Amino acid sequence: MEIAFTYRQYRPSALMAAHVECYWTWQGDCPAGRVERLIPGGRVELIFNLGDEVQWLMDGLVLRGTHIMGQRDRLFFCRPQGKVRLFGVRFRPGCFGAFAPTPLHLLLNRLLPAAELLGPGVEEMYQQLWATGSDECRVRLVEEGFCPMLAGTPSSVVQAALDTMRRVEGISVEAMCEQVGWGYKRMERAFLKEVGYTPKGYSRLVRFNKAIRRMDGTTTLTSVGHACGYYDQAHFIKDFSRFAGMTPGQFRPEENPVAELLIRNQAV
Structure with a gap:
């Protein structure tokens, strides 16, 4: 059923x-x-x-x-x-x-x-x-x-960092910190408090979410990985397995309706 x-x-x-x-x-x-x-x-x-x-x-x-x-x-x-x-x-x-x-x-x-x-x-x-x-x-x-x-406002610098990481393909955490004008340690403290991840941990999550949204059956997994900043298949498979519970080759949207629904309706 x-x-x-x-x-x-x-x-x-x-x-x-x-x-x-x-x-x-x-x-x-x-x-x-x-x-x-x-x-x-x-x-x-x-x-x-x-x-x-x-x-x-x-x-x-x-x-x-x-x-x-x-x-x-x-x-x-x-x-x-x-x-x-x-x-x-x-x-x-x-x-x-x-x-x-x-x-x-x-x-x-x-x-x-x-x-x-x-x-x-x-x-x-x-x-x-x-x-x-x-x-x-x-x-x-x-x-x-x-x-x-409503008792506070998010940090404008952290919000700019989040936007940069989601919007700019392949940007490194170091480049993001330089772009918004904060050092990594300061950014890490702010991220843990306001976002709940380290900047590097959040970057991995964003990269995975960009990759899974590109997997439309018309593009090879190798091309998807390269487009999202995975420079070898081992790292792509490792992140995908952690976040999706299976390898990229095993994932079938039709077999995972709730996951597929979130992919279609939730922004990166």
Whole structure:
């Protein structure tokens, strides 16, 4: 039995757009026992579970209520079942700290109750979302709840560094630091606090995400690797295996619908 689901994204308001990439919904009926893989994309996500439980296989956690999924540097597996009804907030890289003061490196590969970071108000928000019938109304409720939480602004230098790494093909971390005017150690401290990775770790993740989006079946894997800055296949395979759980040659989008959905809908 195949999974049948719908995924939609909603744009944030002008006030929230500097911090929130999108709001999203995932709804479907999942057969028991099916396992989905979620490749890392470098973002923190707030997830409201409005349906049946979802089990996260990396540590046996069961998702009920509201959770924060920290940014990741490895593949996650989950086992949804029954009626899946998820509503999420995807924060822009380096922007979650505007709502919570926790250093982001402490959230790496973590899944934890949202109230631990955002306070009890997020559970009241969950109850409101559960009782609301439309996704558009849920977006408005979340934005109304988050506006008072906004207590900071991301570092403009870190944001410029992130933009450079995503936009400029093949740029080295050293060249990026020189371009924005900070030394590596200073950038590393700021990245760990605001982004949750070292600059080199984030660069590896960006390179992988660029590569997997180029794998459209019309270009050789060797060409994809070279275009994304992998100068030998061994490094390409090593990173791909860490982030996707298989080699580039083994990856089939049609066999990984949730991963493929994120690839199509989430920017690098």
